[in-house]
Amino acid sequence: MTHQNESEVLLELDNVVAGYGNLVALHGISLSVRHKEVVALLGANGAGKSTTLRTISGLIKPSAGAIRWKGQGIAGSPxxxxxxLGIxxxxxxxxxxPEMTVEENVELGGYLLNSKVELRRRKEIAFHRFPRLRERARQLAGTLSGGEQQMLAxxxxxxxxxxxxILDEPSLGLSPRMADEVFDVIREINAHGVSILVVEQNVHKALNVASRAYxxxxxxxxxEKDSASLKNDPELLNAYLGG
Incomplete structure (x- = not known):
């Protein structure tokens, strides 16, 4: 088993240009996420945050620039x-x-698996991590609260x-209590060695969980600053993030 160096860069975007048709939404974005790191992507609505995430995950093909995963180019991959690859x-x-049960929704996440035993193992881990989902396994997903649906996603x-x-607005539309629960889950996932890139309107929640932010x-x-520096930069927070 290879042990990864925590300073190792997993994901790197280098001058990525992307958009929708003739509309350019990203004008040369560069960023990186290291092994076991939580990085926040912040900005007002329309800043290009969701477009950045969609471009990384292959939903949008960049028109220029490079996206590298562990040093290998992945821009334009399906x-x-x-x-x-692990993203x-x-x-x-x-x-x-909404018309499928909670359990069926969870199983959909394992659609690349060929082994029923492995699917069962991973489902058991999911239900262990999210006991509320286990309680509601037979319920239709559409009947869950917003917070429960976020846990399910x-x-x-x-x-x-x-x-x-990659998480896009995980606390959107949730009560403060449910948002806290979601961010507790994010911390726990990261503690198990998963790197996280999160877009989040709640800047303070994002900075409390991330080590760096763009x-x-x-x-x-x-x-691009470490979270502590950004928290102490009211000018930047007010100018671009609405305080």
Missing amino acids: PEAILR SHCPEERHVW IARALMSEPQLL VLETGEVIA
Whole structure:
């Protein structure tokens, strides 16, 4: 078994340009995520945060620049290939399948697995990590609360046992108590060695869990700081993140 160096860069974006049709949303984004690191991507609505995540996970093909995973170029690879490499994307607004049960939704996260035994093992880990989902395993996912649906979306994303989990607005629309629970889960996942790249409107929650953060404005990185420095930079927080 190879032991990874914690300073090893897992994911690297180098001058990535991407968008939708003729609309360029990212104007040369560069960032990195190291082994076992939590990195936050911050910025106002429309700054290009979700586009960055979609480009990493293969949902959008960049028109220029490089995306490297452990030094290998992956820009333009299909989402399934990127998932197989160890990058799992938990999208904004959760996107659970409401007419399927909680258990079926969790199992969907293991669709690349060929072994029923392995699927069962991973499902058991998911239910151990999220006891509330076990209690509601036979319930339709559409009947869950927003917070429970977010837990379900994260559980499903973890079924591929990723090395990097990408989270888009995990606390969106949740009560403060549920948001705290979600961030506790994020800490626990990271403590088990999973690197995390998180987009989050709640800047203070994001900075409390991340070691570093990038601030985006209109598709460009305008700052990169460790979380402690960013918390103590009211000028930057007010100018680009609404305090």
